[in-house]
Amino acid sequence: MTSSRSADPGPAADLAPPRRRDARATRRRILEAAQHAFSETGYSHAGLRDIAARAGTSSTLVLRYFGSKVALFEAALTAAMPVQDTLRWSRDEYPERLAEALLDTANPVRPPLMIALASGDPEAAAAAARVTEARIIGPVAAWLGGADARSRALGIAALATGFATFMRQLPLTPLPPAEQAHQTAWFIGAVRALVEGDGGPPGDAPAG
Amino acid sequence: MTSSRSADPGPAADLAPPRRRDARATRRRILEAAQHAFSETGYSHAGLRDIAARAGTSSTLVLRYFGSKVALFEAALTAAMPVQDTLRWSRDEYPERLAEALLDTANPVRPPLMIALASGDPEAAAAAARVTEARIIGPVAAWLGGADARSRALGIAALATGFATFMRQLPLTPLPPAEQAHQTAWFIGAVRALVEGDGGPPGDAPAG
DNA sequence: CCCGTAAGTTACCGATCGATAACTTACGGG
DNA sequence: CCCGTAAGTTATCGATCGGTAACTTACGGG
Numbered sequence: 001m002t003s004s005r006s007a008d009p010g011p012a013a014d015l016a017p018p019r020r021r022d023a024r025a026t027r028r029r030i031l032e033a034a035q036h037a038f039s040e041t042g043y044s045h046a047g048l049r050d051i052a053a054r055a056g057t058s059s060t061l062v063l064r065y066f067g068s069k070v071a072l073f074e075a076a077l078t079a080a081m082p083v084q085d086t087l088r089w090s091r092d093e094y095p096e097r098l099a100e101a102l103l104d105t106a107n108p109v110r111p112p113l114m115i116a117l118a119s120g121d122p123e124a125a126a127a128a129a130r131v132t133e134a135r136i137i138g139p140v141a142a143w144l145g146g147a148d149a150r151s152r153a154l155g156i157a158a159l160a161t162g163f164a165t166f167m168r169q170l171p172l173t174p175l176p177p178a179e180q181a182h183q184t185a186w187f188i189g190a191v192r193a194l195v196e197g198d199g200g201p202p203g204d205a206p207a208g
Numbered sequence: 209m210t211s212s213r214s215a216d217p218g219p220a221a222d223l224a225p226p227r228r229r230d231a232r233a234t235r236r237r238i239l240e241a242a243q244h245a246f247s248e249t250g251y252s253h254a255g256l257r258d259i260a261a262r263a264g265t266s267s268t269l270v271l272r273y274f275g276s277k278v279a280l281f282e283a284a285l286t287a288a289m290p291v292q293d294t295l296r297w298s299r300d301e302y303p304e305r306l307a308e309a310l311l312d313t314a315n316p317v318r319p320p321l322m323i324a325l326a327s328g329d330p331e332a333a334a335a336a337a338r339v340t341e342a343r344i345i346g347p348v349a350a351w352l353g354g355a356d357a358r359s360r361a362l363g364i365a366a367l368a369t370g371f372a373t374f375m376r377q378l379p380l381t382p383l384p385p386a387e388q389a390h391q392t393a394w395f396i397g398a399v400r401a402l403v404e405g406d407g408g409p410p411g412d413a414p415a416g
Numbered sequence: 417c418c419c420g421t422a423a424g425t426t427a428c429c430g431a432t433c434g435a436t437a438a439c440t441t442a443c444g445g446g
Numbered sequence: 447c448c449c450g451t452a453a454g455t456t457a458t459c460g461a462t463c464g465g466t467a468a469c470t471t472a473c474g475g476g
Contacts, residue, residue, distance in 0.1 A: 021442060021453050042328025044252040048434065061454060063435065116369075119377040120250025120325045129379045137380070151387040154374055155394050162324075162370025166362055169327040171337045172345070179359040186363050190398050229423050229472060256464065267464080269424060277464065 027065050029055040034062075034076035039110040042117025043073055043124040073118065074127040080111045081135040087143050095191035098156075099184055102164050112157070112164040132157065144195065152194045159194070163187050235273050237263040242270075242284035247318040250325025251281055251332040281326065282335040288319045289343040295351050303399035306364075307392055310372050320365070320372040340365065352403065360402045367402070371395050 033054035037046035048059040048069055055062070066072035082101065089097045102112070115132060118124040136157050141149035166172065167183075175183060241262035245254035256267040256277055263270070274280035290309065297305050310320070323340060326332040344365050349357035374380065375391075383391060 023453065026453080042252070044250070045328040047432080049432090058455060059434080060436085060456085064453090069434065115378070116324050116373050117328045119373060120253040120328075125377065126379055132378065133380060148387055148390045151383060151391045151394070154380075154383070155391060158370035158374040159367065159398075160370070161373055162366035162368070165324050165327060165369055166366040169333065170323070170340065171334055172341060172362075175359060175362070179356055182356045183359045183363060186359070186402070190367075190401075193398075194394070231423065234423080255462080257462090266425060268426085268466085271465065272423090 023065075026055070026057060026061065030057065030062050030065060030072075031076055031079055034072050035080045035109045035114075038073060038076055038114045038118070039080070039108055042113070043121055044117075048072075070121075070123045070127055073114075073124055074131060077111060077114050077118075077128060077131045078135060080109050080114060081131065082111070083135050083139050087139060091195055094195050095188040098160065098191055099188050102160060103167065103184070110164055110168065112161040113169055115157075116161045116165055117169075144197075146197055148197070152197065155194045156191055159187065159190055231273075234263070234265060234269065238265065238270050238273060238280075239284055239287055242280050243288045243317045243322075246281060246284055246322045246326070247288070247316055250321070251329055252325075256280075278329075278331045278335055281322075281332055282339060285319060285322050285326075285336060285339045286343060288317050288322060289339065290319070291343050291347050295347060299403055302403050303396040306368065306399055307396050310368060311375065311392070318372055318376065320369040321377055323365075324369045324373055325377075352405075354405050356405070360405065363402045364399055367395065367398055 030051065033051045034046075037051045037054060040046070048062050051072075052059040052062050062072060063069075066075055086094070086098065086101075101107070102110070115128045118128045137150060137153045140153035140156065144152055146152070174180070238259065241259045242254075245259045245262060248254070256270050259280075260267040260270050270280065271277075274283055294302070294306065294309075309315070310318070323336045326336045345358060345361050348361035348364065352360055354360070382388070
Protein backbone atom coordinates (compact mmCIF):
# COMPACT_ATOMS: atom_id res chain seq x y z
CA MET A 1 0.00 0.00 0.00
CA THR A 2 1.35 3.44 -0.87
CA SER A 3 1.39 5.73 2.05
CA SER A 4 0.60 9.35 1.47
CA ARG A 5 2.71 10.20 4.45
CA SER A 6 6.08 11.79 4.07
CA ALA A 7 9.06 9.49 4.27
CA ASP A 8 8.69 5.80 4.84
CA PRO A 9 8.20 5.40 8.59
CA GLY A 10 10.36 2.34 8.51
CA PRO A 11 9.66 -1.35 8.99
CA ALA A 12 8.95 -0.94 12.70
CA ALA A 13 5.67 0.89 12.24
CA ASP A 14 4.50 -0.67 15.48
CA LEU A 15 6.33 1.96 17.43
CA ALA A 16 4.44 4.68 15.66
CA PRO A 17 5.17 8.24 16.58
CA PRO A 18 2.78 9.65 19.15
CA ARG A 19 0.37 11.12 16.66
CA ARG A 20 -2.44 12.78 18.47
CA ARG A 21 -4.58 12.66 15.36
CA ASP A 22 -4.41 9.34 13.56
CA ALA A 23 -7.40 8.55 11.42
CA ARG A 24 -6.42 4.97 10.68
CA ALA A 25 -5.78 4.13 14.31
CA THR A 26 -9.04 5.75 15.36
CA ARG A 27 -10.94 3.89 12.70
CA ARG A 28 -9.38 0.63 13.80
CA ARG A 29 -10.24 1.29 17.44
CA ILE A 30 -13.83 2.04 16.47
CA LEU A 31 -14.04 -1.17 14.47
CA GLU A 32 -12.71 -3.24 17.36
CA ALA A 33 -15.04 -1.57 19.84
CA ALA A 34 -17.96 -2.24 17.50
CA GLN A 35 -17.03 -5.93 17.26
CA HIS A 36 -17.00 -6.21 21.03
CA ALA A 37 -20.22 -4.27 21.57
CA PHE A 38 -22.17 -6.06 18.85
CA SER A 39 -20.93 -9.42 20.11
CA GLU A 40 -21.99 -8.75 23.69
CA THR A 41 -25.30 -6.97 23.45
CA GLY A 42 -26.33 -7.31 19.83
CA TYR A 43 -27.10 -4.81 17.15
CA SER A 44 -30.11 -3.08 18.64
CA HIS A 45 -28.86 -2.83 22.18
CA ALA A 46 -25.38 -1.54 21.32
CA GLY A 47 -25.54 2.23 20.91
CA LEU A 48 -23.22 4.38 18.89
CA ARG A 49 -22.37 6.29 22.04
CA ASP A 50 -21.31 3.09 23.80
CA ILE A 51 -19.13 2.08 20.88
CA ALA A 52 -17.62 5.54 20.64
CA ALA A 53 -16.89 5.56 24.38
CA ARG A 54 -15.15 2.18 24.12
CA ALA A 55 -13.04 3.57 21.29
CA GLY A 56 -12.34 6.77 23.16
CA THR A 57 -14.07 9.07 20.70
CA SER A 58 -17.52 10.46 20.00
CA SER A 59 -20.46 9.04 18.12
CA THR A 60 -20.16 11.78 15.53
CA LEU A 61 -16.78 10.51 14.42
CA VAL A 62 -18.09 6.98 14.25
CA LEU A 63 -20.75 8.07 11.83
CA ARG A 64 -18.31 10.15 9.84
CA TYR A 65 -16.09 7.12 9.32
CA PHE A 66 -18.73 4.51 8.66
CA GLY A 67 -21.73 6.44 7.41
CA SER A 68 -24.44 4.77 9.45
CA LYS A 69 -24.93 2.29 12.23
CA VAL A 70 -25.85 -0.56 9.93
CA ALA A 71 -22.81 0.15 7.74
CA LEU A 72 -20.63 0.04 10.82
CA PHE A 73 -22.22 -3.26 11.76
CA GLU A 74 -21.55 -4.74 8.35
CA ALA A 75 -17.94 -3.58 8.48
CA ALA A 76 -17.49 -4.94 12.00
CA LEU A 77 -19.06 -8.29 11.12
CA THR A 78 -16.88 -8.58 8.02
CA ALA A 79 -13.76 -7.77 10.02
CA ALA A 80 -14.76 -10.25 12.72
CA MET A 81 -15.23 -13.18 10.35
CA PRO A 82 -12.31 -15.52 10.91
CA VAL A 83 -12.86 -17.47 7.74
CA GLN A 84 -9.36 -16.96 6.43
CA ASP A 85 -8.07 -18.63 9.58
CA THR A 86 -10.54 -21.49 9.79
CA LEU A 87 -9.94 -22.52 6.20
CA ARG A 88 -6.33 -23.19 7.01
CA TRP A 89 -7.34 -25.90 9.44
CA SER A 90 -7.32 -29.46 8.22
CA ARG A 91 -10.60 -31.27 7.82
CA ASP A 92 -9.69 -33.47 10.73
CA GLU A 93 -8.96 -30.76 13.25
CA TYR A 94 -11.66 -28.37 12.04
CA PRO A 95 -14.46 -29.43 14.41
CA GLU A 96 -12.34 -29.27 17.55
CA ARG A 97 -10.77 -25.98 16.54
CA LEU A 98 -14.18 -24.48 15.87
CA ALA A 99 -15.42 -25.54 19.28
CA GLU A 100 -12.33 -24.09 20.91
CA ALA A 101 -12.81 -20.80 19.09
CA LEU A 102 -16.44 -20.56 20.13
CA LEU A 103 -15.74 -21.41 23.76
CA ASP A 104 -12.61 -19.26 24.10
CA THR A 105 -13.59 -16.90 26.86
CA ALA A 106 -10.54 -14.73 26.22
CA ASN A 107 -11.90 -13.62 22.87
CA PRO A 108 -14.96 -11.41 23.23
CA VAL A 109 -15.63 -11.23 19.50
CA ARG A 110 -18.23 -13.79 18.49
CA PRO A 111 -19.48 -13.56 14.92
CA PRO A 112 -22.26 -16.14 15.41
CA LEU A 113 -23.76 -13.98 18.13
CA MET A 114 -23.37 -10.87 16.04
CA ILE A 115 -25.43 -12.60 13.38
CA ALA A 116 -28.05 -14.05 15.66
CA LEU A 117 -28.59 -10.93 17.71
CA ALA A 118 -28.80 -8.74 14.62
CA SER A 119 -31.59 -10.64 12.93
CA GLY A 120 -34.28 -8.67 14.72
CA ASP A 121 -33.61 -5.48 12.82
CA PRO A 122 -34.44 -5.83 9.12
CA GLU A 123 -31.55 -3.75 7.86
CA ALA A 124 -29.05 -5.39 10.15
CA ALA A 125 -30.41 -8.82 9.25
CA ALA A 126 -29.92 -8.04 5.57
CA ALA A 127 -26.35 -6.94 6.24
CA ALA A 128 -25.72 -10.05 8.30
CA ALA A 129 -27.11 -12.20 5.51
CA ARG A 130 -24.86 -10.57 2.95
CA VAL A 131 -21.74 -11.04 5.05
CA THR A 132 -22.72 -14.57 6.00
CA GLU A 133 -23.12 -15.60 2.40
CA ALA A 134 -19.95 -13.93 1.21
CA ARG A 135 -17.68 -14.83 4.10
CA ILE A 136 -19.05 -18.11 5.43
CA ILE A 137 -21.39 -19.99 3.16
CA GLY A 138 -19.40 -19.34 0.02
CA PRO A 139 -15.83 -19.98 1.22
CA VAL A 140 -16.72 -22.84 3.55
CA ALA A 141 -18.84 -24.51 0.88
CA ALA A 142 -15.97 -24.27 -1.58
CA TRP A 143 -13.63 -25.65 1.04
CA LEU A 144 -15.98 -28.52 1.85
CA GLY A 145 -16.73 -29.45 -1.74
CA GLY A 146 -19.37 -31.84 -2.90
CA ALA A 147 -22.93 -31.44 -4.05
CA ASP A 148 -24.44 -30.52 -0.72
CA ALA A 149 -21.61 -28.19 0.20
CA ARG A 150 -23.77 -25.12 0.58
CA SER A 151 -26.26 -26.93 2.76
CA ARG A 152 -23.50 -28.36 4.92
CA ALA A 153 -21.80 -24.98 5.30
CA LEU A 154 -25.12 -23.50 6.32
CA GLY A 155 -25.56 -26.29 8.82
CA ILE A 156 -22.19 -25.56 10.39
CA ALA A 157 -23.07 -21.88 10.68
CA ALA A 158 -26.48 -22.64 12.19
CA LEU A 159 -24.93 -25.10 14.59
CA ALA A 160 -22.31 -22.61 15.71
CA THR A 161 -24.97 -19.95 16.16
CA GLY A 162 -27.22 -22.07 18.32
CA PHE A 163 -24.29 -23.42 20.28
CA ALA A 164 -22.87 -19.96 20.97
CA THR A 165 -26.26 -18.58 21.91
CA PHE A 166 -26.91 -21.22 24.53
CA MET A 167 -23.36 -21.62 25.79
CA ARG A 168 -22.28 -18.01 25.99
CA GLN A 169 -25.22 -15.65 25.78
CA LEU A 170 -28.18 -17.04 27.67
CA PRO A 171 -27.65 -16.88 31.45
CA LEU A 172 -28.61 -20.49 32.03
CA THR A 173 -27.50 -22.35 35.13
CA PRO A 174 -24.17 -23.79 34.02
CA LEU A 175 -23.91 -27.47 33.27
CA PRO A 176 -21.70 -29.60 35.49
CA PRO A 177 -18.29 -30.19 33.89
CA ALA A 178 -19.10 -33.73 32.85
CA GLU A 179 -22.20 -32.66 30.96
CA GLN A 180 -20.38 -29.68 29.58
CA ALA A 181 -17.77 -31.97 28.12
CA HIS A 182 -20.53 -34.13 26.69
CA GLN A 183 -22.09 -31.06 25.16
CA THR A 184 -18.84 -30.03 23.51
CA ALA A 185 -18.24 -33.54 22.29
CA TRP A 186 -21.66 -33.64 20.73
CA PHE A 187 -21.06 -30.33 18.98
CA ILE A 188 -17.74 -31.54 17.63
CA GLY A 189 -19.33 -34.73 16.39
CA ALA A 190 -22.12 -32.88 14.65
CA VAL A 191 -19.70 -30.53 12.93
CA ARG A 192 -17.52 -33.47 11.94
CA ALA A 193 -20.47 -35.18 10.32
CA LEU A 194 -21.11 -32.05 8.29
CA VAL A 195 -17.47 -31.61 7.35
CA GLU A 196 -17.08 -35.18 6.20
CA GLY A 197 -20.37 -35.18 4.37
CA ASP A 198 -23.51 -37.14 5.00
CA GLY A 199 -23.18 -40.28 2.95
CA GLY A 200 -19.49 -39.69 2.52
CA PRO A 201 -18.13 -38.38 -0.76
CA PRO A 202 -16.78 -41.24 -2.85
CA GLY A 203 -13.03 -41.37 -2.99
CA ASP A 204 -12.61 -38.07 -1.21
CA ALA A 205 -11.65 -39.29 2.22
CA PRO A 206 -8.86 -37.18 3.64
CA ALA A 207 -6.30 -39.76 4.65
CA GLY A 208 -5.78 -38.87 8.29
CA MET B 209 -60.45 5.70 15.10
CA THR B 210 -60.84 2.38 13.46
CA SER B 211 -64.26 0.92 13.90
CA SER B 212 -67.61 2.24 14.94
CA ARG B 213 -68.51 -0.23 17.56
CA SER B 214 -72.25 0.21 17.96
CA ALA B 215 -74.92 -1.85 16.24
CA ASP B 216 -72.80 -4.52 14.56
CA PRO B 217 -71.97 -7.49 16.73
CA GLY B 218 -70.62 -9.35 13.72
CA PRO B 219 -71.68 -12.66 12.25
CA ALA B 220 -72.25 -15.09 15.06
CA ALA B 221 -69.55 -14.14 17.53
CA ASP B 222 -69.02 -17.80 18.39
CA LEU B 223 -71.09 -18.43 21.45
CA ALA B 224 -69.86 -15.55 23.50
CA PRO B 225 -72.21 -12.74 24.27
CA PRO B 226 -71.22 -9.55 22.50
CA ARG B 227 -69.34 -8.17 25.44
CA ARG B 228 -67.77 -4.91 24.48
CA ARG B 229 -65.49 -5.06 27.53
CA ASP B 230 -63.94 -8.46 28.08
CA ALA B 231 -60.77 -8.43 30.09
CA ARG B 232 -59.93 -12.09 29.50
CA ALA B 233 -60.37 -11.84 25.76
CA THR B 234 -58.33 -8.66 25.61
CA ARG B 235 -55.58 -10.20 27.67
CA ARG B 236 -55.52 -13.23 25.41
CA ARG B 237 -55.35 -11.06 22.29
CA ILE B 238 -52.45 -9.12 23.78
CA LEU B 239 -50.62 -12.34 24.60
CA GLU B 240 -51.06 -13.67 21.08
CA ALA B 241 -49.99 -10.39 19.54
CA ALA B 242 -46.91 -10.39 21.76
CA GLN B 243 -46.01 -13.91 20.67
CA HIS B 244 -46.22 -12.89 17.03
CA ALA B 245 -44.31 -9.63 17.48
CA PHE B 246 -41.54 -11.12 19.59
CA SER B 247 -41.18 -14.03 17.17
CA GLU B 248 -40.86 -11.77 14.16
CA THR B 249 -38.72 -8.86 15.25
CA GLY B 250 -37.36 -9.89 18.62
CA TYR B 251 -37.61 -8.39 22.05
CA SER B 252 -35.87 -5.08 21.49
CA HIS B 253 -37.39 -4.27 18.14
CA ALA B 254 -40.99 -5.09 19.07
CA GLY B 255 -42.55 -2.08 20.73
CA LEU B 256 -45.43 -2.06 23.13
CA ARG B 257 -47.33 0.18 20.74
CA ASP B 258 -46.92 -2.34 17.92
CA ILE B 259 -48.13 -5.16 20.11
CA ALA B 260 -51.05 -3.10 21.36
CA ALA B 261 -52.00 -2.17 17.81
CA ARG B 262 -51.96 -5.83 16.77
CA ALA B 263 -54.23 -6.61 19.68
CA GLY B 264 -56.50 -3.68 18.94
CA THR B 265 -55.82 -1.83 22.17
CA SER B 266 -53.38 0.68 23.58
CA SER B 267 -49.98 0.23 25.14
CA THR B 268 -51.32 1.48 28.46
CA LEU B 269 -53.60 -1.49 28.76
CA VAL B 270 -50.80 -3.85 27.86
CA LEU B 271 -48.75 -2.54 30.73
CA ARG B 272 -51.67 -2.63 33.12
CA TYR B 273 -52.23 -6.31 32.35
CA PHE B 274 -48.63 -7.46 32.36
CA GLY B 275 -46.79 -4.92 34.45
CA SER B 276 -43.78 -4.35 32.21
CA LYS B 277 -42.43 -5.23 28.82
CA VAL B 278 -40.10 -7.90 30.12
CA ALA B 279 -42.92 -9.47 32.14
CA LEU B 280 -45.05 -9.53 29.00
CA PHE B 281 -42.19 -11.19 27.18
CA GLU B 282 -41.83 -13.85 29.82
CA ALA B 283 -45.56 -14.53 29.77
CA ALA B 284 -45.61 -14.66 25.97
CA LEU B 285 -42.63 -16.99 25.82
CA THR B 286 -44.15 -19.28 28.43
CA ALA B 287 -47.44 -19.38 26.55
CA ALA B 288 -45.64 -20.04 23.27
CA MET B 289 -43.70 -23.04 24.57
CA PRO B 290 -45.25 -26.11 22.99
CA VAL B 291 -43.59 -28.53 25.35
CA GLN B 292 -46.80 -30.16 26.42
CA ASP B 293 -47.44 -31.06 22.79
CA THR B 294 -43.96 -32.18 21.86
CA LEU B 295 -43.69 -34.53 24.83
CA ARG B 296 -46.65 -36.49 23.53
CA TRP B 297 -44.71 -37.40 20.44
CA SER B 298 -42.98 -40.74 20.38
CA ARG B 299 -39.22 -40.84 20.41
CA ASP B 300 -39.25 -42.09 16.87
CA GLU B 301 -41.35 -39.35 15.36
CA TYR B 302 -39.97 -36.57 17.54
CA PRO B 303 -37.21 -35.33 15.20
CA GLU B 304 -39.41 -35.11 12.13
CA ARG B 305 -42.24 -33.48 14.05
CA LEU B 306 -39.88 -30.91 15.48
CA ALA B 307 -38.57 -30.06 12.02
CA GLU B 308 -42.12 -29.73 10.74
CA ALA B 309 -43.05 -27.43 13.59
CA LEU B 310 -40.04 -25.22 13.00
CA LEU B 311 -40.56 -25.00 9.26
CA ASP B 312 -44.35 -24.57 9.39
CA THR B 313 -44.81 -21.24 7.68
CA ALA B 314 -48.44 -21.08 8.76
CA ASN B 315 -47.45 -20.68 12.40
CA PRO B 316 -45.81 -17.35 13.06
CA VAL B 317 -44.99 -18.17 16.68
CA ARG B 318 -41.41 -19.40 16.97
CA PRO B 319 -40.13 -19.84 20.52
CA PRO B 320 -36.53 -20.50 19.43
CA LEU B 321 -36.41 -17.14 17.75
CA MET B 322 -38.03 -15.46 20.72
CA ILE B 323 -35.19 -16.83 22.82
CA ALA B 324 -32.39 -16.04 20.40
CA LEU B 325 -33.53 -12.53 19.59
CA ALA B 326 -34.09 -11.69 23.25
CA SER B 327 -30.61 -12.52 24.44
CA GLY B 328 -29.28 -9.06 23.65
CA ASP B 329 -31.21 -7.39 26.45
CA PRO B 330 -29.99 -8.55 29.87
CA GLU B 331 -33.41 -8.60 31.49
CA ALA B 332 -35.04 -10.33 28.56
CA ALA B 333 -32.19 -12.82 28.38
CA ALA B 334 -32.67 -13.66 32.04
CA ALA B 335 -36.39 -14.17 31.48
CA ALA B 336 -35.68 -16.32 28.45
CA ALA B 337 -33.21 -18.38 30.46
CA ARG B 338 -35.76 -18.96 33.22
CA VAL B 339 -38.48 -20.07 30.81
CA THR B 340 -36.05 -22.18 28.81
CA GLU B 341 -34.92 -24.06 31.88
CA ALA B 342 -38.38 -24.55 33.27
CA ARG B 343 -40.21 -25.37 30.07
CA ILE B 344 -37.60 -26.96 27.83
CA ILE B 345 -34.47 -28.20 29.52
CA GLY B 346 -36.28 -29.64 32.53
CA PRO B 347 -39.23 -31.40 30.87
CA VAL B 348 -37.34 -32.56 27.80
CA ALA B 349 -34.46 -33.86 29.91
CA ALA B 350 -36.90 -35.82 32.06
CA TRP B 351 -38.56 -37.14 28.94
CA LEU B 352 -35.24 -38.12 27.42
CA GLY B 353 -33.83 -39.79 30.51
CA GLY B 354 -30.28 -40.90 31.02
CA ALA B 355 -27.23 -39.33 32.53
CA ASP B 356 -26.61 -36.75 29.86
CA ALA B 357 -30.26 -35.83 29.56
CA ARG B 358 -29.78 -32.19 30.42
CA SER B 359 -26.94 -31.80 27.99
CA ARG B 360 -28.90 -33.51 25.24
CA ALA B 361 -31.99 -31.40 25.86
CA LEU B 362 -29.83 -28.31 25.69
CA GLY B 363 -28.37 -29.55 22.44
CA ILE B 364 -31.82 -29.97 20.93
CA ALA B 365 -32.76 -26.45 21.98
CA ALA B 366 -29.53 -24.99 20.61
CA LEU B 367 -29.96 -26.92 17.38
CA ALA B 368 -33.52 -25.69 16.95
CA THR B 369 -32.44 -22.12 17.66
CA GLY B 370 -29.66 -22.09 15.12
CA PHE B 371 -31.79 -23.88 12.57
CA ALA B 372 -34.70 -21.47 12.98
CA THR B 373 -32.42 -18.45 12.86
CA PHE B 374 -30.85 -19.44 9.56
CA MET B 375 -33.91 -20.98 7.95
CA ARG B 376 -36.54 -18.44 8.88
CA GLN B 377 -35.02 -15.23 10.13
CA LEU B 378 -31.93 -14.36 8.12
CA PRO B 379 -32.80 -13.20 4.60
CA LEU B 380 -30.33 -15.54 2.93
CA THR B 381 -30.72 -16.52 -0.69
CA PRO B 382 -32.92 -19.60 -0.42
CA LEU B 383 -31.38 -22.98 -1.00
CA PRO B 384 -32.56 -25.00 -3.99
CA PRO B 385 -35.15 -27.60 -2.98
CA ALA B 386 -32.71 -30.47 -3.14
CA GLU B 387 -30.29 -28.81 -0.73
CA GLN B 388 -33.17 -27.67 1.42
CA ALA B 389 -34.28 -31.26 1.78
CA HIS B 390 -30.74 -32.24 2.63
CA GLN B 391 -30.64 -29.52 5.23
CA THR B 392 -33.84 -30.72 6.84
CA ALA B 393 -32.65 -34.31 6.74
CA TRP B 394 -29.44 -33.33 8.46
CA PHE B 395 -31.36 -31.48 11.17
CA ILE B 396 -33.61 -34.47 11.74
CA GLY B 397 -30.63 -36.77 11.97
CA ALA B 398 -28.87 -34.55 14.45
CA VAL B 399 -31.96 -34.32 16.65
CA ARG B 400 -32.44 -38.06 16.41
CA ALA B 401 -28.92 -38.68 17.62
CA LEU B 402 -29.62 -36.49 20.62
CA VAL B 403 -32.98 -38.13 21.33
CA GLU B 404 -31.60 -41.63 21.17
CA GLY B 405 -28.56 -40.72 23.20
CA ASP B 406 -24.94 -40.81 22.30
CA GLY B 407 -23.93 -44.33 23.20
CA GLY B 408 -27.55 -45.45 23.18
CA PRO B 409 -29.35 -46.26 26.43
CA PRO B 410 -29.56 -50.05 26.80
CA GLY B 411 -33.05 -51.46 26.59
CA ASP B 412 -34.85 -48.19 26.84
CA ALA B 413 -36.80 -48.16 23.61
CA PRO B 414 -40.27 -46.75 24.31
CA ALA B 415 -43.10 -48.53 22.58
CA GLY B 416 -44.71 -45.82 20.47
C1' DC C 417 -82.57 3.34 38.53
C1' DC C 418 -77.96 4.35 40.26
C1' DC C 419 -73.54 4.27 41.19
C1' DG C 420 -69.07 1.80 42.32
C1' DT C 421 -65.70 -0.31 39.92
C1' DA C 422 -63.43 -2.37 36.27
C1' DA C 423 -62.17 -1.64 31.34
C1' DG C 424 -60.35 1.40 28.16
C1' DT C 425 -58.59 5.96 26.31
C1' DT C 426 -55.93 10.36 25.85
C1' DA C 427 -52.20 13.02 27.03
C1' DC C 428 -47.78 13.29 28.49
C1' DC C 429 -43.06 12.50 30.68
C1' DG C 430 -38.08 11.67 30.78
C1' DA C 431 -34.68 9.06 28.63
C1' DT C 432 -32.31 7.44 24.74
C1' DC C 433 -31.58 6.70 20.11
C1' DG C 434 -29.36 7.64 15.34
C1' DA C 435 -28.09 11.36 12.77
C1' DT C 436 -26.78 16.40 11.40
C1' DA C 437 -24.78 21.06 11.60
C1' DA C 438 -21.52 24.11 13.11
C1' DC C 439 -17.48 24.91 15.43
C1' DT C 440 -12.45 24.15 17.03
C1' DT C 441 -7.91 22.44 16.66
C1' DA C 442 -3.83 20.08 15.17
C1' DC C 443 -1.00 18.48 11.32
C1' DG C 444 1.97 19.25 7.44
C1' DG C 445 3.02 21.04 2.70
C1' DG C 446 4.32 25.36 0.45
C1' DC D 447 5.72 31.02 9.09
C1' DC D 448 1.07 30.28 7.41
C1' DC D 449 -2.89 28.46 6.17
C1' DG D 450 -5.79 24.75 3.96
C1' DT D 451 -7.63 20.66 5.24
C1' DA D 452 -8.42 16.79 7.83
C1' DA D 453 -9.44 15.20 12.62
C1' DG D 454 -12.20 15.81 16.44
C1' DT D 455 -15.67 18.13 19.58
C1' DT D 456 -20.00 20.35 21.22
C1' DA D 457 -24.68 21.23 20.71
C1' DT D 458 -28.85 19.79 19.17
C1' DC D 459 -32.56 17.80 16.43
C1' DG D 460 -36.69 14.79 15.68
C1' DA D 461 -38.34 10.38 16.50
C1' DT D 462 -39.35 6.63 19.40
C1' DC D 463 -39.22 4.16 23.43
C1' DG D 464 -41.17 2.23 28.09
C1' DG D 465 -43.87 3.85 31.58
C1' DT D 466 -47.31 6.97 34.42
C1' DA D 467 -51.25 9.91 35.55
C1' DA D 468 -55.64 11.40 34.85
C1' DC D 469 -59.78 11.04 32.55
C1' DT D 470 -63.98 8.59 30.37
C1' DT D 471 -67.17 4.99 29.75
C1' DA D 472 -69.59 0.70 30.08
C1' DC D 473 -71.04 -3.20 32.91
C1' DG D 474 -73.69 -5.20 36.57
C1' DG D 475 -75.11 -5.74 41.51
C1' DG D 476 -78.03 -3.42 44.95
